[in-house]
Amino acid sequence: MGRGDPTNAEGGRLKPHLPVSGQRGGRWNDHRTVINGILFRVRTGTPWRDLPQRFGNWKTAYERHRRWSADGTWDRVLRAVQVDADLDGRLDRIMVGVESTSCRAHQHAAEHAERSHASPGKGTTPRHHRPDEGLGRSRGGLTCEIHLASEGRRRPTAFVLTPGQGGDTPQVIEVLGRIRVPRPEGGRPRTRPDHISGDKAYSSRRNRSYLRRRQIKHTIPEPKDQQANRKRRGSKGARPAGFDSEICKRRNEAERTIDRLKDSRAVATRYDKRAYVLRDTVTIAAIRSWLRP
Structure with a gap:
């Protein structure tokens, strides 16, 4: 076993959730390797x-990762290991935190995105600005953003990818x-945490209305400009946020969940x-964090 390889215990927890056979009925090569x-x-x-x-x-590993990313296998494995953690009492069902982080695109990933639409036709959008590719321009160049929800033991429960120039506030509901x-x-399935926490970037009337509608308690600081706007409206400005x-x-x-993923x-x-x-590269990093005791 090399440095960083899963232990036998981690491999044993992962093995029951992996596909058994290939596309044409044949068995896969050794999963562990x-x-x-x-x-x-x-x-x-x-x-x-x-x-x-x-x-x-190397091509076997690459193709299997790409194929399992396309057919949703990694997503199913993540759900399965979360269920195992719930059975073992290692799932914090009460507290969920929301946070985001930016990832700079390496020149090879960014170059491919730009080259594939180097001469876009009239009215088309370059691929690196399309939401489905998750690449966008920000101050750091071509970047993407990871928005995630993590449970109290610093493991991600869900996440979404967006282009790097997008804001944090619109992604909370997603x-x-x-x-x-x-x-x-x-x-x-469990879809509603008891309580969520986040920083000022997630404070908005839309988000707070959504959380109240789903009866989710939340601790999100209110920025000073929102406080001033609420006070200026008087009785129409609603009550202060808890x-x-x-x-x-x-x-x-x-x-700290993001630090662990990175x-x-x-x-x-x-x-x-x-x-x-x-x-699903991010999903694999999340699966590894759930396998650890």
Whole structure:
């Protein structure tokens, strides 16, 4: 076992949730070797062609990662390991934090996006500005944004990718709508946390109305301009937003979740050309954090 490879215990928790056979009914090559190669690439950010020989043919690892990204396998594995954590009592069902982080696109990922539409026709949008590719221009150049919700033990429960120039506020509803942890005992999956926390970037009337409608308690500081606007409107400005300073201290849990995800260099810097592959690169880093005790 090499440095950074899953332990036998982690591999045992992951194995029951992996596909058994290939597309034409044949069995896959050894899962353990190939998945170790995929995890090595996610952790180090090395080009696929430079995978060490101990992981076998680099193309096998690349194709399996790409195929499982396209057919939703990694998403199903993430849900399964979350269920296992719930059964073991390792899931914080009460507190969820929301946060975002920016990922600079490596020149190879950005170059492909620009080259594929180097001469766009009239009225078309360059691919690196299209939402489905998750690339956009910000002060840091071509970047993408990861918006996530994390539970109290610093593990991501759901996330979305957006172009880097987008704001944080509009993504809260989208992120919370993707929280979906199946119940081990059956029934409807868990989709509504008891409480969420976030920074001032997530304060808006739309977000607070959504949270009240779903009966989700929230601790989000109100910016001074919103406070002044509410007071200026008098009785029409509604009541002040509730705020708990002790719960607010737990905002760092979401920030530490991002730090843990960005320990994987393929998450800290975008090397993947396609958004759906990048999404599941982040999913793999999330799966690894859920496998750990």
